Amino acid sequence: MSAVSSSDLITRYGGNLPRYTSYPTAASFTEAVGSAQAEAWLKAVPEEQQLSLYFHVPFCDELCRFCGCNTSVMRRDDGRAAYGDLLREELRRVVALVGTQRLVRHVQFGGGTPSTLPATALRQIMRSVRGMFHVEHGAELSMELDPRHVPEGYPALLGELGFTRISVGVQDLNEQVQEACGRHQSFEQTQACLSAMRGAGISGVNIDLIYGLPYQTEDSVAETVRQIASLRPDRLAVFGYAHIPWKQKRQRLIPEASLPGPAERLAQRARMDTVLKAEGYVAIGLDHYALPNDALVKAAAAGTLRRNFQGYTTDSASALIGMGASAISMLPGGYSQNITTVAPYARALADSEGLPVARGVARTPEDHLRGNLIERLMCDMGVDLAQFESLNTVFTPEREALTSFVEDGLITLEGSKVQITERGRPFVRNVAALFDTHRKALAQAAGNGVESPRFSRAI
Ligand SMILES: C[S@@+](CC[C@H](N)C(=O)[O-])C[C@H]1O[C@@H](n2cnc3c(N)ncnc32)[C@H](O)[C@@H]1O
Structure with a gap:
């Protein structure tokens, strides 16, 4: 075992790096790839290849200060419903390129908070998906949720539509940390969300936690992990807080002095790891944990685990089609990303018959x-x-x-x-x-x- 200290490791390896959810990474995307290129890549996906679908919904009910994602608050129901129509329009254009009745094993709704889609809009989208594709029996249908804002009737709706997995954000349970992050979420709210979803037949549960948040300490993150592990989610993601105030203005509300330094971050990560392993979880990849009988653990052991824009997955499809503002598609020919903000994304769909693609990169x-x-x-x-x-x-x-x-x-x-x-x-x-x-x-x-x-x- 090397005697090198943690601080030496941080000095040597503590730079800024991509998360490698793709290669080339999004940093290499340019406007050289537009809708014509993305359409050609979609048309070229061999007929026998299965597809995965990803729908991006960039709305939240409230904004969290730490969040690095491209999100906005859309309060009006007609605006939320209109966005659902845009997703179906983009889906129609995709199907015109790849053909109908293609095999689909994974459908994901991410965001933002996709449960901001009104029930009718979600029903319509899922009716289109099931009508246009062959969604295999036992397929994974998942949605990201904010436990503080689960709309009335949504657990039953997801159960009825065949959803199998939810992914919920917790980040941290400590009061001071939550106050600094502008996200107040009690343990009981998370617990209630999980039991409502499990009661509706949705057994797959992922919980997101973060270390490196303002005012977190080794002891505070250990306490959060212990409480969250008692809810027995089958999967957990433990992310390091990405502080990118040059890109995400709302993070400027977080005082730099409240942020743990690199050595403290490393120590927090290690404590969370120790607690999770003691609670029976298995470490997977860079930042995931799962219960021993979970499909992710089995895939990791078999060497079939995959990594895509949504993180670690058992999804083996070589074509992942992303729809919605800012969504990224991963195709054999390359990666393409849609226009980032909602209004120009909507305008692109209204003004042309093509896909609303803004940038991407070909893969050699x-x-x-x-x-x-x-x-x-x-x-x-x-x-x-x-x-x-x-x-x-x-x-x-x-x-x-x-x-x-x-x-x-x-x-x-x-x-x-x-x-x-x-x-x-x-x-x-x-x-x-x-x-x-x-x-x-x-x-x-x-x-x-x-x-x-x-x-x-x-x-
Ligand atoms: C796209 S967000 C959706 C969360 C969901 N809407 C909710 O409210 O729980 C998914 C996850 O990204 C992670 N995330 C967001 N901003 C982050 C940041 N700046 N650093 C690290 N992880 C971040 C959080 O763990 C979050 O749960």
Whole structure:
């Protein structure tokens, strides 16, 4: 075991990094990819390939100060219903390109808070989905929810429509932390949400927690985790707070001095890990936990776990079609992202017959290769480099750079086999970044005066 201290690790590896939910990452998206390109990629998805669908709803009932997502408050019911119509219009255009009755195993509603969709709008969307696709029996249908704002009748509605999983935000239960985040949510509210959903037959429950939030301490996060584990969600995500006030203005309301520093963040993460393992959860990838009999754990053990824009998943579809403002599609040809804000997204749908795409990036064969390697690393916490090397691709500089990770006890390297150690788990993105040639190109461009993208901190 290496004797290197946590503060040394932070100095060496504490920079800002992408979360590698895609490769190339969103930082490489440009306007060179527009609707014509995205439409060609959709048309080219082979007929026998299954599809996954993602609907993005960028509305919330109230805004949380810590939130890094693109969200707004839409109070009017007719505005919420009109957005549902836009989603169905985009779906119709997608189906015109990929054809009807394609096999679908995953349908996700994310946001924002998708339960801001009125019941009628959600019913209509799901009727269209089931009418236009072959949604397999046992398919995973999931929705992100805010436990403080579950509309009357929504648990029964989700149950009736065949939803199988919910993902709810908690972040932290401590009063002072909640006050600083502008999100007051009692343990009882979360508990009531879960029991209503479980009562409606929805058994899959994911809970999101965050460390690194204002005023959090090791003890406070441990207490939150203990209480939340008592609700026995089958999955938990434990994210590091991404402080990006240059991009998300509402985060400027959080005083910098209230934020835990990198060493404290690392310690908080470690305490949450210890408590969750003691509560019977298994660590998965960078930031997920699940009960031992959960499909994510089984997929992780079998080497079939996947990572996409929604995080870790058992979804093996190679085409994930994102609909709604700012939604990203992951297609064999490349990634495309819709127009970010609602009004121009709506205008694009009204003004043309095309898809409301704003930007994206094509994936070359080398991107596929490096992307697969990075995905395996992020999912399996290890990778055999020899399986990705060929006459054209030899990872000589990458292998050299791995040496310091071995010396610091973050990985083991036996021949071509890289294995992330438990100590190295928080630093898996640093290892992945070694194989990211786009990041190097972007950094080089920045050196030449081109503005570089800014990510949140890795630790
Ligand atoms: C898109 S949000 C939806 C949450 C849901 N609407 C709710 O109110 O519970 C999904 C998750 O992103 C995570 N998240 C949002 N902003 C974040 C930030 N700045 N840093 C880290 N995680 C963040 C939170 O854990 C949140 O639960």
